[in-house]
Amino acid sequence: MSKFKKGLEGIIALETEISYIDGEKGILEYRGHRIEKLAELSYEEVVHLLLYDKLPNTEELNEFFNKTKVIRELDVRTKEVIHYHNFNIEAMDALMTALAHISQGDPDLNVNTPEANIRKALRLIAKAPTIVAYYQRIHEGKEIVKPNELLPHCSNFLYMLRGEVPTKLESKILDLDFILSTEHELNASTFAVRVTASTLSDIHSAVISGIGTLKGVLHGGARLAVMNMLDEIGSPKKTEEYIMNMINTKQRIMGFGHRVYRVVDPRANIFRDLAKKIAEEKKDMKWYDMATKIEEVVTRELVEKQGKPIYMNVDFYSGVIYKYLEIPPKLATAIFALGRITGWLAHAMEQYSDNRLIRPRAKYIGEHHSQDKEISKLTKD
């Protein structure tokens, strides 16, 4: 019990059938399917794969879509609670509060069966985007835009957020963002979800642990940090100098480096291509040019000259894409959560299916006070 790996680095905490990462080769699979293949599908198909361990046929996909499209709307009380939110903060905190509120009204809240958990999972996936969109609309002083049952999941989210149907490419990009964000083995938020589920707490509580954990800048908060960095740099011309200054002063460059990958994150490669497409559609190469410049400088200075495996990760180009989708920065982490929620739910259900309480030990490194010494009794009894 004396040695330990800080941050549990490289320690196997559990077995899973949900995803597979080879950090040396840059391979990522969900349920045994390579991420490059899954990137061709719709988010709904990937959700079906993760929750039911099966890619849907046309009939199953239609059934899934019909079941979820009608449960996107929020009840009156949840809308009231969103009105009480603080709009000067990240949407993440609003999402957490509203989901905690919604959990109280869920008829299956404390029913922990596979069937009830699937029902709760579908409700959570369907309603979470509505919370974020309503929050933003209310914040902007605009009328809320009710869910549109004709639109698929991601397209509907952009519609509720902006009040107009997005372009085909925009929808495709958000679909891909959700697909690439939804699952990544035992990242910190998914691990938190499983720790919560391992006490046999309810699946809403498990997801809420995931949200709180994703928020941190060493995890989902990195996208917001990337967006802020792009804003701060301001133009492609200033990029080299800005990044060189960060490197020289040994600052962490957001969107680069990963605990598991020793090569480029396979998700980042897919994102880069898409960032270029949307830049071309918008006829605005600014963010894309800045991004490729940052990547070039970091690769040259840190990877090639210093030999460090600091490659771009999934957060880097997703931050760039959010700039093109005109996502308000304070929504960035919450939108990551809207994608990741499906992975969390799949992991919570897998934890329940073969549970053992996750309860490690700590090594005590403080002092032991003498047992003879009387503790000074300060209060009168």
Added chain:
Amino acid sequence: MSKFKKGLEGIIALETEISYIDGEKGILEYRGHRIEKLAELSYEEVVHLLLYDKLPNTEELNEFFNKTKVIRELDVRTKEVIHYHNFNIEAMDALMTALAHISQGDPDLNVNTPEANIRKALRLIAKAPTIVAYYQRIHEGKEIVKPNELLPHCSNFLYMLRGEVPTKLESKILDLDFILSTEHELNASTFAVRVTASTLSDIHSAVISGIGTLKGVLHGGARLAVMNMLDEIGSPKKTEEYIMNMINTKQRIMGFGHRVYRVVDPRANIFRDLAKKIAEEKKDMKWYDMATKIEEVVTRELVEKQGKPIYMNVDFYSGVIYKYLEIPPKLATAIFALGRITGWLAHAMEQYSDNRLIRPRAKYIGEHHSQDKEISKLTKD
């Protein structure tokens, strides 16, 4: 990377100076002080010890009390949010929602400095009991009872809950319940708190992960299960038969067994004495007699005959004590959280002080699909 310990049993996840457990000898220390000694103090003194790593002198204790007693009240909006709660569920879910709401209004929400975290910690400790008391009063259709600045922390909670000042013994008992509940090394909820904090997410989010994790029946939910079991048994005479039936049908007996202890939980011994005292004050030995009978049967059958280390744990007599304090069962887990919150906060701050992202690995045991096979493209692009 191929072997692993399910539930991370016996695996050291991190180093701590907060608490020490010797599970073989039944020793528990907070900051190097034995639990038996700490049981003589007030909850405020133990809070000071955990947060500041120092037992307070009279002046420090007064300062601490003066600082916290004035911040117990909730703002108007939080009270409104509590009115929107569902009162048919556990108070735990109400506590989670209200704390998430409160976090949004905290002026230090995203300030992660030791000073800001102490300020947030004191607010959370001071306000959490008010949430639970208001929730229960509103549920009962009664006027809320505002915090009383003349009363110490635990005594004030009982006062807000019932509308009258508790007896000296009742206050002492709740103080002790909070002291014994507040900290226990890397139990699942505290571990979840540290996983959340390790992404550098905010301390409110970390505490909310703790709440969701504590709720499960394999953790804090055990107290509620003990209370429900006592109610179901109904009388001391029926106890032997009821427990024998559970043992014969191999059911888990709530309040017995612990991942770490191989002897009686040292906290349970302290609780047992106190349960007797309150039973005598209330002139009602029923719950105490049932409890000692359950302990006797379990010890005889499982420990002595079967040689299993299934001793009573902290949840057992605390469930008994809650019966005497006439705590509504659905408040049981939330009250555990009101005690445990200080330990969570101390751990979150320790995590921030020397952080490394907690991100273990999973072992993939699913299949790998062929890369040649085309994924059937189901949706039209």
